[in-house]
Amino acid sequence: MARSKNIEKYHAILNAALTVFAQNGFHRSSVSSIAKEAGVADGTIYIYFKNKEEILVSVFQERLGYLIETSRARIQTATDAKEALKVICHTHYSELENHLDLAYVTQIELRQSSFDMRKAIGQAVKPYITLIEGVLQRGVDEGSFRSDLDLKLTRLLLFGAMDQVVTSWLMAGQKYSLTKQAEGTVQFFINGLTAK
Amino acid sequence: MARSKNIEKYHAILNAALTVFAQNGFHRSSVSSIAKEAGVADGTIYIYFKNKEEILVSVFQERLGYLIETSRARIQTATDAKEALKVICHTHYSELENHLDLAYVTQIELRQSSFDMRKAIGQAVKPYITLIEGVLQRGVDEGSFRSDLDLKLTRLLLFGAMDQVVTSWLMAGQKYSLTKQAEGTVQFFINGLTAK
Amino acid sequence: MARSKNIEKYHAILNAALTVFAQNGFHRSSVSSIAKEAGVADGTIYIYFKNKEEILVSVFQERLGYLIETSRARIQTATDAKEALKVICHTHYSELENHLDLAYVTQIELRQSSFDMRKAIGQAVKPYITLIEGVLQRGVDEGSFRSDLDLKLTRLLLFGAMDQVVTSWLMAGQKYSLTKQAEGTVQFFINGLTAK
């Protein structure tokens, strides 16, 4: 993505974009305002990014990458798949609760992208979905999850359920603690997954 | 909604909007192209709708209203809550699979709306969420669902999970049958909900 | 102007237009809002008036005609030209002070008309200018006004001066009595006109 050596400026733009998109939404954010927020000229943006959409995708990719890496690192030390699932959900919720900007962009603005862009986003989400699948597989292997699980379907169900909880919390105005929903969410997952 | 007598023209515009939004997306659809698709003049649009956003919300409201009514009617004859849940999920999936236009608008384009608009959408979704809650309550009352269910959370988990399955199917290019996912989805739900 | 027998509706539209123009200005007033104010359908307007501009001109003509007739009647009983001048100025100021709607239309909105329209307005003002000229002539004949007056120029100076006083009073927010300016205005005129 970064076509330039000046990695600092690249990140300055990315951070500025996160802020601006979160405040005004993607379609209502001008490239100009991102440039101003980042302290660079309008034209400079186009040295680092092909166009406006690429900025949004890049913001998402970077942050999601961070979330994935954090989760991956944390589940290394998890004792079992159920524990790992708990870690993922906790991380997912707390990360977004603690970075409202990011939550807005992820849950609201990113959904405003073009179809082609959504494909790119889908690509970026894949590793996360795969991470979840890995945990499911681990559970099956451990014997703690049902062996007849449709992994491809279930990983989506888990991701989709968490995603909707975040969106609802955001739309409701963050009146309650998102992180505290993790408990119930995971319990629900485990009830559905546990081998009998 | 219709501020005029000619209800036919109102629906012609609504249907045209559904088609055009599905093809090009909301932000990339011009009011002009909707008018052309509907076979009316540009200005005519503004006799029936306040602005472009109101068209999108109206499209959604009408179609979602239809989905809710269909589901509500069908679960009347369901023998129990589990059966009702199955009906809802089947209806949800099949309705969207059979109306690709609608699916695009609902899953993709509607997410591109302004924050204020999303609030309006949230209002429209509420009856659906309530419908789901009713089924959950019914299950608890019947003794088939766990009595310690957090209804407010669970109804979101179910809706969110279904929603994500639809979106993923759409994003994947509808390579498989969406309706066939209902079986697995419902099974997953029931596993998580069933009283022990 | 009135192309129809229904003189009541004609005047209803004229009065409505006066109100609406005064409130929103000519260019910001829609034919539709005049129709609503008059209690008729949009299309009805076009039975009585050729287009929007003709409404404005007609409003002005009618009201100015009334002002001229009032002044003409009053100066019949004036003892001399100076008295007549006083009457004209008093009538001019008091009429506009007591009909703020009319003042707005006359001093503000009418100036927003097209060039062609202004010609038409000029035609309507002519009788008023002529009325003033008549008084000047009378003064010259009486021997009370300078015999070397350039009547064509002086009649304009008088009209222009009064007009500007009205506009300034209006723009200033009518913070003082317009009618009370008549005294000083007339005194100024008489000083300039009186034969030595």
Added chain:
Amino acid sequence: MARSKNIEKYHAILNAALTVFAQNGFHRSSVSSIAKEAGVADGTIYIYFKNKEEILVSVFQERLGYLIETSRARIQTATDAKEALKVICHTHYSELENHLDLAYVTQIELRQSSFDMRKAIGQAVKPYITLIEGVLQRGVDEGSFRSDLDLKLTRLLLFGAMDQVVTSWLMAGQKYSLTKQAEGTVQFFINGLTAK
């Protein structure tokens, strides 16, 4: 006013606007046509001006500023107040007679502005009114003008009278020399102002 470095382009737009407004009138002039006349792109207009109205006000301010400065400079060398009055009137008439474009904009188009705009215009005219008042005061101090003059009223009468003479000349199709009216106008003023 100029928000950019390229002062030339700023003036190019201003001059183009003067031409176009004079030809077609403010409301009938499109921003697009001003851009074309100025030889810039439509969007460029909005780099230098907030909106269409600001162009009109700016045109007026610049030209009036020039008129005021010219008059102010010329009356420095006037021997007395009467001479100064003559200078102001001559300058006023000749300036507008020699710049027909400006006359149209000032006398016709500027009157087509919104109420808020007229306030801004009023602010711009103030220095001119003040300039006239200064001359009146000078005359009173010199003992050549009546000491009982209501300065606030008289300055308006003078401005209004001159203004109306210009407008009438314009509306009549400039069939006679405007500058030649200065003589009579000033004579009229002096008759009314001179101390006895």
Added chain:
DNA sequence: GATGAATGAGGCTTCATTCAT
């Protein structure tokens, strides 16, 4: 690499006017 003035396509919306009823 960085700038930011300039571009110009394109969008939403208004509204004067028409005309079938």
Added chain:
DNA sequence: AATGAATGAAGCCTCATTCAT
């Protein structure tokens, strides 16, 4: 005569992108 739904031209303005400096 009266209606008011329909028309569609026209306008203001935004903003993603380019390019000369």
